[in-house]
Amino acid sequence: MRITMIGSGYVGLVSGVCFADFGHDVICVDKDTSKIEALRRGEIPIFEPGLEQLVADNVRAGRLSFTTEVEASVAASDVVFIAVGTPSRRGDGHADLSYVYAAAREIAEHVKGFTVIVTKSTVPVGTGDEVERIVRETNPQADVAVVSNPEFLREGAAIEDFKRPDRIVIGLNDERARGVMTEVYRPLYLNQAPLLFTSRRTSELIKYAANAFLAMKITFINEMADLCEKVGANVQEVSRGIGLDGRIGSKFLHAGPGYGGSCFPKDTLALAKTAQDYDSPVRLIETTVSINDNRKRAMGRKVIAAMGGDIRGKSIAVLGLTFKPNTDDMRDSPAISIIQTLQDAGATVTGYDPEGMENARLVIDNIAYAEDAYGAARDADALVIVTEWNQFRALDFARLKSVMKAPVLVDLRNIYRHDEVTKHGFAYTSVGRPSSDATL
Template sequence: MRIAMIGTGYVGLVSGTCFSEFGIQVVCVDKDARKIDLLRQNVMPIYEPGLDELVAANVEANRLSFTTDLKSAVAEADAVFIAVGTPSRRGDGHADLSYVYAAAEEIADALNGYTVIVTKSTVPVSTGDEVERIIRARRPDAEFDVVSNPEFLREGSAINDFLRPDRVVIGTESERARKVMKQLYRVLYLIETPIVFTSRRTSELIKYAGNTFLATKISFINEIADLCEKVGADVHDVAKGIGLDGRIGKKFLHPGPGYGGSCFPKDTLALVQTARDFNSPLSIIEQVIAVNDRRKKSMADRVVAACGGSVSGKAIAVLGLTFKPNTDDMRDSPSIDIVAGLIGAGATVRTFDPEGMGEAKKLLPSQVIYCDDAYATLPGAECLVIVTEWNEFRAIDLDRVKTLLAAPRIVDLRNVYEPAEMQELGFEYYSIGRV
């Protein structure tokens, strides 16, 4: 079988590469000729552990290739995956589907024989209906089915998530399309991965419902963390105590500075807008969004308070900028609000992130000073702030940190360290939801 993967962003590149690992012929398509040239040289446009090695191996095996020629890739494909971006639309929070619909138009013009067209991008309910309408209007003669197949990839562990997923969701009412999709995922059938077949609209909603539920868990535990600080409880013990209940589960109960990234912020907004369009408002999710926005903006205030109420004229060291470790993704990262808030309060911010500084320079204030390593952020700083829990920050030499800082003060927004140990080492230590 042959696949054309339209889009070489995070979803398209990882999905296309992993399908080729299944033994399927995959052509990844992108309009950006420079990106395609770099991919042919095995230069990745994103940071994802292990991706470059997997791409190289499958290119070497002649199962994976890259092109700007959408027409030829689609004409030869049994299945065409749409994996283009669906960012939040400015002004109203709706998902911007212009790239999806533009891809549908180009695909329609290139179809040659029966083809399954799969929306891999995260799209609102009924998007598949519109994709089908667009293609049918341009090519009434074409034989095709439109299928929903949402991705569930976590940045930093996306390859494992694709090759060994919790489940695969496929939305189609066509038996012919169902057979094609079963063949594409045959490798996962053999290892008894749950394959959930639904209607197309149900499949589209599953993706949004899943992400908004996880975002809800994050905002919930963050508010519980605030309560723990007021009453003298430990949020980690609370999270463990409720997470051991099988009905709740322990994942996504980690307190911090709020969620960010490419999925949760835009998907929660898009689902709220979809619900309003269908006159079925989701007040819980609306509050989740509001809680998260307030939380990210309030983190700079925590740092200022730890520094005695003012950071004007003071240096602050910030470790970690990406929204999570093992990615270079800065989209909606809490660090954006935190750094802007500190600079707005008069601080000088020196920062280091193992992978995210290139992207950070596009988003953070120009006054930010970028350093070559974690220790270079510290000399004379009034406070060290841990924003992203990269593993190398867990193993930092705390004695050296203490000698470099102007004051032995750490604001740990990811609870990397234990309060008792830090106090024993002589640090003034502030964490989330612990006393």
């Protein structure tokens, strides 16, 4: 099929490349000329494992191309996806849909013949209705079906998620779109990926509900971690004990410094705002947002406490700046608030991240950057692990101790055992585990 992807950011680029890899002819469109020129040179604007090679393979095969021109690509397409950003709107927290609506108007101006317009962006309930209204208003002769098809991609594992999804949600109010969307995802039949067809509004709500539920799981186990510290229990064993219950499941039950990234913060907030607009408040989600926001600075205070309560004039090394491993995404990363808290208390900070330092420079002020973990630790009074990159899982503690001013490790991701750190002479603090527990 002939597919146009409007928006070549994270969702649009990954989705477009994977559709091309399925055998469809895909054109990725973006108004950012420099981004399109870079993509044409094979330069990928985001870090996602395997994406660069997949782009190169499909460009070489002639199935994937990049352009800033909307008219020709839309006119020739069977399906046009809208995959533009929907950031939190400044001032009220609602999703900013201006880019979605602008894309809808532009598509309407150039569409030819029956075309399925698919909203891939994460949008509140009712957005598809407004997209359809805009298309009809802009071009009353347009023969289109507007569909909702939310993405469920994890940064760092997006290609695998796209090709082996748990489910594919397709919301439609026009049955003509069912056959088209079935053909779009036909290559996944061999993997027996379930296509869940729903109404358009139901599909839009599924995306928000899924992200909000996962955010609540993270927040729940973080609160359990705080309780574990008070009562002398071990949060990792609590997680395992409840996660073995099939009704609960083990995923997203890892205590840490709070969630961040491009989805959970803005989607939980947008869902809460939407629910308020419909006079059906989602108080669990509202509380989740508040707890998570507070937790990030609380983790900064945890570091301060681990260093004796006074860090003025101290030097602290932070390992991991992105909100999760295997991405360069700094959006709402816990590291931002943690570092700000440490700086407010008078410390100087040196950071290291395998992929995120270029983006970190755009959002974190007044910190130094090192070439590796050991460079960050040099002359530091404490070392803090914020993001659990694999290369931080087997640190040489003898080497660290030799370069640090004081052997203090604060492990906010619980990637080490108490005994394996303290035997090297380190003072060790983790999340939700007794300081003397040597079992994990």
